[in-house]
Amino acid sequence: MNSKQNDNYDVIIIGGGITGAGTARDCALRGLKVLLVEKFDFTNGATGRNHGLLHSGARYAVTDPESATECIKENMVLRRIAKHCIEETDGLFITLPEDDINYQKTFVEACTRAGISANIISPEEALRLDPSVNPNLLGAVRVPDASIDPFHLTTANVLDARQHGADVLTYHEVVAILTSNGRVEGVRLRNNHTGEEIEKHAALVINAAGIWGHDIAKMADIKINMFPAKGTLLVFGHRVNKMVINRCRKPANADILVPDDAVCVIGTTSDRVSYDTVDNLKITSEEVDTLIREGEKLAPSLATTRILRAYAGVRPLVAADNDPTGRSISRGIVCLDHEKRDGLAGMITITGGKMMTYRLMAEQATDLACKKLGIDKACETATTPLPGTAGKDPDNPHHTYSTAHKAAKGRQGNRVKEIDERTEDDRALICECEEVSVGEAKYAIEELHVHDLLNLRRRTRVGMGTCQGELCACRAAGVMCENGVKVDKAMTDLTKFINERWKGMRPVAWGSTLDEAQLTTIIYQGLCGLGI
Amino acid sequence: MAEGIQLKNISGNNLEQCLKCSICTAYCPVSAVEPKYPGPKHSGPDQERYRLKDSKFFDEALKMCLNCKRCEVACPSGVRIADIIQASRITYSTHRPIPRDIMLANTDFVGTMANMVAPIVNATLGLKPVKAVLHGVMGIDKHRTFPAYSSQKFETWYKRMAAKKQDSYSKHVSYFHGCYVNYNFPQLGKDLVKIMNAVGYGVHLLEKEKCCGVALIANGLSGQARRQGKVNIRSIRKAAEQNRIVLTTSSTCTFTMRDEYEHLLDIKTDDVRENITLATRFLYRLIEKGDIKLAFRKDFKMRTAYHSACHMEKMGWIIYSTELLKMIPGLELIMLDSQCCGIAGTYGFKKENYQRSQEIGSRLFKQIKELNPDCVSTDCETCKWQIEMSTGYEVKNPISILADALDVEETIKLNQ
């Protein structure tokens, strides 16, 4: 995949989240020689730990009109360029008896000002559109919210960057920023699999490392005032709701329920945490409690629906430079030119923002990079479809396709044609909950930077369903072995994978989720003797 | 609301309770013989999650489900797997059934037609050229022996021979005889009347009886099934107004009316559900309460192997039939391993299914032959066809065995 590796680049981008991937794509599309580096796996940080919500912007219309306008613009852009990652569900903002119905008017006016279509509908109509909505609602507003898959969105950006000449290194962690005469010249990378260190040089380094951008800046002796804000979310076992459901009031905790793939997700809580916890976030029972209590107000059936897991991410919020106390935190996009700001040439930090405004963030960072490199080429990412959305739909409308094919198409888009489905062995399912075939796993292993089961999960949804990897983890590990992964590593990966799944289940381990955990333990540790 | 958070985990048909243990797949009679069938777990709870996302995930292959409910009986977590499958079929399927399936599904219409010309039908259904036509044109397997049609319907017999004296009893029940008793095997109905009369009950037909609709549901004709079901429930309700319990001798009709009408066909049954019961259950309960007594012939001797019909097992009522049989002093009862015989209503009649239908039942047939009983007993009429055709052993409903063994005069005396 990275055969023509070089150590001289126009730009090195640090961070395999959606911002880094998007920036790599934009730079590559504008003809820059790009290296994208990520210390672990793509989407390992906040990108993979949010709602998967394509905001319409309505949520911010009243409190932050600027963000709202940004959102609706990007919302429309992503619907075009990343169609295969998006499900056009629309969203409802519901008013409950404890909410002030007068807020609805303020809300709709603000939406209209921001260019967001917002239609007041009757409670009956809302219930007809989505029967899961709390039947006590007083009113509802329909907006163009949607759900978006950040894993596949990131993959698509990485693929396009690669197709336009970018090199990509996962499991390569920046351990030093190379500088000379007040100018950044490159990075030293440690291969996190082998421990080996290498140096890569570039005219520019873009720090898109999210919350870890704080560390990157430190390596270059720069201070960025980051304020990690933890957000916890819960995944329920199946789709309870058809549309995104929000509360029509000022943004608060746990007031968005998003239908994602075959599940739905409630979130988030929001707590400032200290920086030293960001690599090891703990989910508290109080957070779980809040999420359930607030969640069931949106959709009462959540109270009796099985919870698959809990997860938490960290928003990379940045304090304004003129406010060292951190009180005036911006939720908008922050693009720092360190030459101007700190007198360190050759380095840019792009942070803040939201998952769904990644493209705009990438555009701003790339514009700045191009300016510095003296390149005059317009941004094309708003109009050029991503791989998966680009090209022709390979499916023949008169042909019946398997459920696994349809599910894979939901993940890989038009790239589904690259999945080998010719033989029965390739059509066999590894993961029955999420309809992942051997062929899809092989495609991911070959094309999508998969080194272990966790990577495979993020590219295909293996083990993300009801059972959280009860049988499929072992089958997937077997397929990894058949496709070039060393057996002893595959076995260690299996142990890690099971531990990672348990980590998310543990905060919600009661009822069927605890039963499932016991069954998984009986199978892997009892029957198979794993870890004994 | 907040007080009771997450104290219960409930979802439609217990979808969420599936632990993905895959035990159901081991007991599915279809998945072992039909590789195109995705299996109960996958057709049911797995794909249901995706169907909730988008109806395009509906897979026509799940129609291969026999609705035998063995998966539900096997499930340790109470997931109503077959219900999920059948409900999704009704919700999502857009395909119309083919004429052959419509014919097989209309057991009463076909039965009425056949009855009028029973000797001809029996002869022609047995003729090779006719079978070839059925096989080729209609898709009914040529190996299949059609159940013989009786020349006199049960209803006709009842009206001519039994109706009059029923009012003379002090206690009364109604009888849902079903298509099988009416058209193919009136003897079972006569046996029931004999027993009930002996213990002092008059037996009455329902005001109007239609086929319960199980075959219609299985063949994708849920609209017609709903119409027929409503007629039946109306009649059963009328019987209830006269304080008459409705007895049945078919486990499948019973199961369909009690457990499938409401959630698959949206027919309100909760007020009369408990008025529908299998005759063996009714008798057993009366005996246990001491309300009636049975006397048996001293010279009765029989060794019978009991086959647990799928829907009987699902209802959990096997115990009533077997406990009743155990009361017969001269009877030796052997329990066969519980497994599907392969017929599954009209499934085994279709030529594309014949081979599989026989494979499904093969282990059962082998066990019967090894045991070599005097007869096999079961509460289901389609199991009877399949087992008789495949093993050559006679298959009897427990009611018929009871009627054979009954000392009628002594029983009448005991119950006066």
Add this chain to the structure above:
Amino acid sequence: MRYDTIIIGGGLSGLTAGITLAKAGQKVCIVSAGQSSLHFHSGSFDLLGYDADGEVVTHPLQAIADLKAEHPYSKIGISNIEHLASQAKTLLSEAGISVMGNYEQNHYRVTPLGTLKPAWLTTEGYAMIDGPERLPWKKVELLNIQGFMDFPTQFIAENLRMMGVECQIKTFTTDKLSTARQSPTEMRATNIAKVLANKDALSKVSERINAISGDPDALLLPAVLGFSNAESLDEMKQWIKKPVQYIATLPPSVSGVRTTILLKRLFAQAGGTLLVGDSATTGQFSGNHLVSITTDHLPDEKLYADHFILASGSFMSHGIRSNYAGVYEPVFKLDVDAAKKRDDWSVTNAFETQPYMEFGVHTDKDFHATKDGKNIENLYAIGSVLSGHNSIKHADGTGVSLLTALYVAKKITGKG
């Protein structure tokens, strides 16, 4: 309905108790809610595999003596263990389950990943090893059916190689197996077992194996034979020229299904009544005496008995349940031994000792369950529903099920 003993749970412990009591002349009824955890069986039974420090146990009897007082074995008493252990082996062989091994010294079984775990009894034909340094082979061939994913050959081969065995992986298929492979979901051990229950299909497999195998010390095959009896295992042994040994696959377990079917058959032969797919819903108490129970399918019946045994399993079998608020026993609301605070139920590392594994019904020294702190004099708990043991850390699950069942059965018949 009245029985001498009613058992709730039809898994290994429930069936063992049921068979023992029925054979002692009791009228026994088992209420079984779905299939049991035998479906995750390894083909081996364990007595005690690891001690409190996690060290491998060679001589189980000695290690049992050191167990803590709450452990079910300590309640049985070391003096009874030997006798009960040999009784268990006899019962299994009576059911037609031939096992090798003894309680004096553990041997090892080969796991589906190719690692070794200590075991007490191993199903005949399965790989059985004296110790990690004493493997019986120098050179083996690991044969798998093409496309069968629940047998991770690469892992098995690698782990055997690490123990010094030369191991070659080969795959094979036959027409019948290729047909089964067409299903993307149902190519599981149990379905393969059903396909290969056919003699022809099995002989084709042995022909293929004979054709591809070289000259190893043993051929290692996935345990995919013998759904309802061990016939096909015996036939395979005769037809294949090389010595064949089986290794367990991922679930559902064929040996587990077979064990279940054979135990159920023995129970039926002994005259026991089995209510399948039914669950006990509640009990009627009189003081500290359980009078009767009610089940889901028989809501208007009371099932009376002199003695009751709760053998309903742990969380995954739903004998013990949990919700947001706590851990409870769902049928009778018996006292449970469990941590109050949810954070204390489990620990972060999945592979460390999980406290919830030891949660279960609290019993006195004779396995009487307690309710609101009072002993229920005729209600016993056996098997995985019991608190005080961790089948993962000690490898004692099947042993506890068998031995507590036999011990309580003895108490009930007054012979203990």
